[in-house]
Amino acid sequence: MKSRAVKLSHSDYVEESVALLKNILIDNSYPEKIINRFLFHTAIVNNNNQRPTAQQLPNITNTPLEPNRVTEDQNGQLVSYFSLPYIDNLTYKLANVFRQHNNIKIANKQVKALSKLYSRTKTPLQIMENWNVVYRLQCRDCDLSYIGQTSRNLKGRITSHKSDCRRGVLSCALSEHVNNLDHRIDWDGAEILDRADSFCKRTFLEMVHINSQVNTMNKRSDTQSLSVIYGYILDLYSGKYGSLRQVATQGSQ
Template sequence: MALSAGIIPSEVPSSYHEAISCDEEWKSAIDAELESLVANKTWEIVDKPADAVVIDSSTIYFSYDGTYYRQKEETPMGSRISGIVAEDVTDKILDYAKGRLSCLLPFCRKYIDDVITAIPKELIQQSLEILNSFDPRGTLQSTIEEEANNSLPFLHMRVIREVTTEGSTLLTDWYRKQISSSRYIHYKSYHPMSMKINIILNLKTRVTKPSHKCVNKNLRILLGILGENGYPHEILTRSIFNTGNSIEILQQPGPIAEENEQEQIKQKYISLPYIEELTPLLNKLIPSEKFILATRNVKQLRSFFTKHKDHTSLLQCNGVVYKIPCQNCEAVFIGQTSTFLRQRLSSHRSDNNTKKKSSALAIHAVEEEHQPVFDAVEVLDRERNLEGRLFMEMVRISQEEHSVNSRKDIQNLSIMNSLLIEWDKNQNTRGRVPQGSVDVVG
């Protein structure tokens, strides 16, 4: 990864249109960058080909210890586009190398940027030099791993060259790296039982598919690994040894599979947080012919790890549900925005100054002659998806006793959700102790 450090504006726009509209410095920087690209003949401006696919590869910034860094080359690890780019580049490198090798490859298998093939031993060094000559800058460099004891690991399997009187045959076996932690979701973890069973079946498929000869041995190893993760022996024995491979059955072609695929296209997925006492009951109320329920964990792994990156300041947050209190009364305004919060507050301030009744907040401020406390804004929820954010906004408005939002802001909230919110309010009210109602007996 190539990085350049420097001082750039503290508020980084999330798109080109936002950059050219929010700050003249950003527009000047964009123009200078484009002029540099043209001068160095990095890009050539052409008309878009009819079969071309436009890929968004926005420049990546991150901040650490008050300094902003921009990635100058390649794509960042973890980005959704990185795998696509890596696979495309690997294809181009392979095409380049095949045309320059002095031998034909008997086979060549690739997964993203991992490749396995066979070449004569005396051509190993030559092939490495050819691969590394693809990029004259030397940024893209390849490494080669040779077979040892007639075997070579590739992804989660080991490819074995078995020599017989009739020649060599390639076999495969399940492979685990020496650094493998063998840790999976623990049986006592707060996940649905269906997810734990699926973990067993998925791992069974991962073990059995590449195993030519040592299936039972590998399954016993898997039994021990999952046993160390708290899975009961009875469940493991039943799932591993006494059941067929359900995943392979689902992948078999035929009219049944095609019919199931057509049915799934008509169905929609619903994602709900997994709450052991509530989610299974809600699942029974959801019509299975229309929806497929997927659960997610309330407590995510990222909440357990230290965050080394600088925290995003409150005003730079986007995709949020927020709350603005009133200085003169208990009223609050609940809103949502996809843009930076500072931009949304700027719009609210403008409406407040011009007495423009464009929102429930502005109506309350103008008609009651009250002053919103913009500096006391609070972020309630974060959600990139618009539908999810609108739902969270409606829930927050319904939960707030002193909301100034209009009735139409929650008109799309379902009856079931309204009843759950009302039930939650009643439960919280019962748990409160009214002020002055406790008598101390000495």
């Protein structure tokens, strides 16, 4: 990076380019001490590939860099740990420089995680605004989940579920689970499993998902319309009866 800045600059502007590079590294959260050490501790090769003169070399700061941690290895030798902000294509090269020294260890640290700079692309609110979906709700107190489908938006359907739970309606498997076991549902963690505009397609997809779940609080009657053949084929592909090869071998015996 440094030699590139030097090579691309006219000899009169080398110092200015290196100073600019230093500012860029500071903007990228590199500690100034490390920048000074790595940027100014190595000789600058100028445009003509000649060694630079003393006047061309910037001042080298001799401030010692403080390690993040110092420990003793099994031979009683002190090992210093330094953490460098991770910058793609740069940090590992710096770490490689120190790999040959057994008493210096370099670790990467994430300074600006993307997730901290940007908000989640899909907020729970956006999920709640979906219509014509097959959804899953997870119990917070056990590993059972509920699968349902709705033509309304998910938020409206969940409001109905909450109302059923509050009123102790026992015709729905979800409300029955909540009321009989005094368990709580993770309403905000609602997950969309499938989408379909037609009621028939959604009902079929709902049954397929209930059938594929091991831990579901849905009632057996929720899947009774699923053709026995479909159920068997789905189970076959989910590995319930072993691998397809095993099933085929058993079938031919």
